[in-house]
Every structure is written in C-alpha cells, then in structure tokens.
Amino acid sequence: MTDATGTGAMRRLSTLDRWLPAWIGLAMVAGLVIGSALPGVSDVLAALEVGGISIPIALGLLVMMYPVLAKVRYDRVAAVTGDRKLLLASLLLNWIVGPALMFALAWTFLPDLPEYRTGLIIVGLARCIAMVVIWNDLACGDREAAAVLVAINSAFQVVAFALLGWFYLTVLPGWLGLDSQGLNVSIGEIALNVLIFLGLPLLAGFASRWIGERRRGRAWYEDRFLPKVGPWALYGLLFTIVLLFALQGDAITSQPLDVVRIALPLLAYFALMWTIGIVTGKLLGLGYARATTLAFTAAGNNFELAIAVAIGTFGATSGEALAGVVGPLIEVPVLVGLVYVSLWIARSWFRTDPTATDPDSTAAARPIERTRR
Template sequence: VLAKVRYDKLDTVTGDRKLMVSSLVINWIVGPAVMFALAWIFLPDLPEYRTGLIIVGLARCIAMVIIWNDLACGDREAAAVLVALNSVFQVFAFGLLGWFYLDLLPRWMNLGDGQGLDVSVWHIALNVVIFLGIPLLAGFLTRRIGEQKMGRSNYEAKFLPKIGPWALYGLLFTIVILFALQGKTITSQPLDVVRIALPLLVYFAIMFFGTFLLGKGLGLAYDRTTTLAFTAAG
C-alpha cells in the first residue's frame, strides 16, 4: 500500500491545518477519554481486561489502518502522514497517558487505587520502526526506483495493479493468524470475548462516524474525511 503513496505530494497534507489539528485532538484527547469511559462502563468488575482495553485506546493503529483506508479510497498521502505523526506522538506520549488513565485519573475519580504502566519508550520506538518505519522505507524505495526505471505512468498503470492485491492478502492472513493463536482462549471464554468486543464495537462506531461527521463539518473532501475517520477509529 505504501508503494502507492505519492511522496512528492506529502507537503499538501502537512499544510492542511484542519486535518492535522483535528487528527491530533481526536487521537490523543478524545479517543483515550472515550475508551477510558467505555472500559469502566462495560468492564467495571474485570480489571485486567479493563486495563487492556484502556491501553488499546492509547495505542493508535500504525499499520492496518493504511490498508483499510486504501480499500475505502481514502487519501493515501494523508494516511501516511497521519500514521507517521501518530507514531511519533505515541513514542513520547504513551507512557504519560498510560500513567494518567491507569493511575492518576482512577484515583481522582475514586475508582480504585490505580496502577502503573511499565513500558519502555525504546520498546515503543522499536515497534514503530518495525511496523511503520521499515514498510514506509520499502514503499518509498519501491516507488522511487520504480518511477526511475518505468516512469510514473507505467509504474502506476502496470506495476501497482499487480502488487496491490497482496496488501489485502497480507491483512487477511494476519487476521487469521491472530485469531488462530488465540483460538483456545476465544472458544473457552466466549462470554469474556463478547464483553470485550462490545465496548470495542461501540468505540469504533463513535470514533469513526463521529469523526466522519466532523470531517464533513470542516469541509474536508471525502478522501481526507475517510482517512481522518479511519486513523481515529484504528
């Protein structure tokens, strides 16, 4: 998917202040707060699951969202920029937000003693490099070399259609593997799976459709509105 991005047009995305500011506010203020509320509403008696759910709300998606965005005909360049922005922000803000939502805020609201989050900044950075940095570099080099060898028109008309489906195949394969690895847990604790899935579904609906309406209200085009919504819900 990242081989489809026109990297020479990224400056048109970074210059869109409505898009950039909206993304930061939604992803790092609204999103974590919504997930915190849903975690306590749906899982008040299951602290381990509740903590996991809150962490999911803090860890923005940096890989699959690019594929979902491409399937929905979103703005590829905007997706690359917003995912990269969220990734950098995640490296520096994850630990602080984890402390706030898992330790400080629960004690302020008399929801319990709270708990710490022992996550290394370097561990987060390593994951960002593996799941975003390497694919981003590969996509950039593929386009750069491909355009030099074939020209932009042939690269986009002949080469991209051949490699495009492999992104979807990879996504489906990843989903199958993830469920297969947790198959025993899923089948042995179906009620727990349902209880965890419900707040996730509500979260996705609130974040995706709410952000989509916000994008329309701000006057963003469909492609950038879609990208904003997927990066918010991911």
C-alpha cells in the same frame, strides 16, 4: 453513472475487495479452529519472537502495508502537511478524544473486571499505524493524507504512550476514587514497534516508487507495477488475521461470555470514533477523501502494540492480553463494514463518486455533478 446508494461504487471494486468480508470471516474462523484444535501452535508462534515482537505477525503486517505505501505519491505529501485543519483534528481525535472515550467505555461496561478493563484502556492508547492504510485505501480515502497522519501518530506514540498509560491507569482513576493499575513500558519498546511496523514498509514503499519512476516512469510504475503488488496487501492482511486468532483461539472459544463483555465497549468505541471522525471532517469541509481518512485513522488502533504491551507487562495468559486480542476480533469486521458505509455516504452525504478520481490525483473524489456530464 452510479446510483445514490453507492452500489456502483461497490461494483468498481475488484472481486477480491468486494468479497473481503467473506475472506476475513474465513480467516478468523480458520485461525480460531487452528488455535483451538492445535494448542501447541500458539506456543510455537509465541516462541518465534525477537524483542517481544512476533516474527510471523511482523512479516504478515509488512506484506500487508508495503503495497499501500508503495501507492502513495510522496511528492504530494507536502500539500497534506499544509492542511492544518486535518492535522489538528487528527491529533485531537487520536490523543485526547480516543483515549478518554475508551477509558469511559471500559469503566462503564467492565467496572467489575479490572484485567479486561485495563486491557481495553491499553488498546485505546495504541493509535493505529498499520491496518488503517488498508481500510483507508478500500474506502478510497486520501493515501497521502493517511501516510502523513500515520507518521504523525507514530511520533506521538513513541512520546505519549507510556505517559498516557500512567495517566489513565494510575492518575485519573485516583482522582476519581477508582481502582488504579500501573503500566510498565519503555519508550524503546514502543519505538521498536513503530520502526518495524511503520518504518520498514514506509521506507520500502518510498524506495520502490523513487526507483521505479526514475527507471521506467510514473505511467509504468502505476499502470504495470502497482497492479501486480496491490493484491498482496490483502493477502498479508488475511495471513495476519489467521495468525492473530490462532494465537488466542483456545482462550477465545473457552471464554465466550468474557469475549462478549469485552466486545461490547469495543463495538461502541469503533463506531463512535469513526462517526466522530467523519462528522468532524464534514464540518471542517475537508471533502470525502480526507474526511474518511480522518475517520479511519481515528477509529483504528495499533493492536500489535497493545497486545505486545499487555503480554510483556501482565503475561500471555492474562486478562489484559485477552482483551488486546479481542481488539482485532472486533475491529477487523467492524471497520470492514465501515468501509462499505463510507462508500455509501460518499454519494448520499458528500455528493461525490469515491471511485472516480482526477487523473492528476489518486485521492480526490469527483463530485457527482461532474459525472453526469
């Protein structure tokens, strides 16, 4: 049995998972050093784009997302879609609370810096469809629920992103007597982003489970295949982080004070959204696994889309683009820290062991009382 601090839960993580903050820190530093020491690298990476999407970053994200989506038991997704409390709470947090909170924070912290403010608002509108699967998995959240919520957010993103951008950058500031800023982004661009960063790895994950279970059985698939491909999720994450920070390494290191000002509202945003999500899940009685999934899907953002839109609309060297790049600079370490907070509160608040799962469910955390027997 583990103690109430969650230390035992941490120890059950693999060595790669336990040292993840250190690996991520090294990846961030490596990216910044590469971007600062070799400015031409950013030009090379920027040139490797198709339709505004960076091919190296796309490859990193696909490698990152595939193993997690391959772990999802798709035959249990239907049970998640019947959880109306979870679905409605996710929609409310992602499409009403999240954008409104980022708008308020951006204007509160950056009233005199319209470019950075606009970039932050764009980040708030881009709901997470990629890295959230990593954070959720590390925190022992509900994989099936994460897959469903990510899919729903993707559908809403295609329809709502441009509309909400117009509302928060043009309409609402006008109503409040504030400066307004337009946003020119097509539904096609957003749909392409969703297709690449969610559609392809989701299809690959579903296909590998369907084929693997049919040919070799579920036991082989989960006991032999998944342990081999699982570590590649974190390899893809680290590779993506290096690329992201290499792209803007020079801008970040040459404008440290601006980065700090952008970072403050982002820190507040991620912490508040995660807290609102976990408290909402607890109050709704969702249980630890789904409450933590709700929290991470609410707190995470689709930085790939935010950066692509900022660069496509305002230019690669714009303040809006810099704000988009600072997004993952803050989001990655903060959400990694919240993974550890989640594992701790699982025992101290939800009274469950997050790493002890029922044999018939990869998602359900087992109550502490049962672990004492």
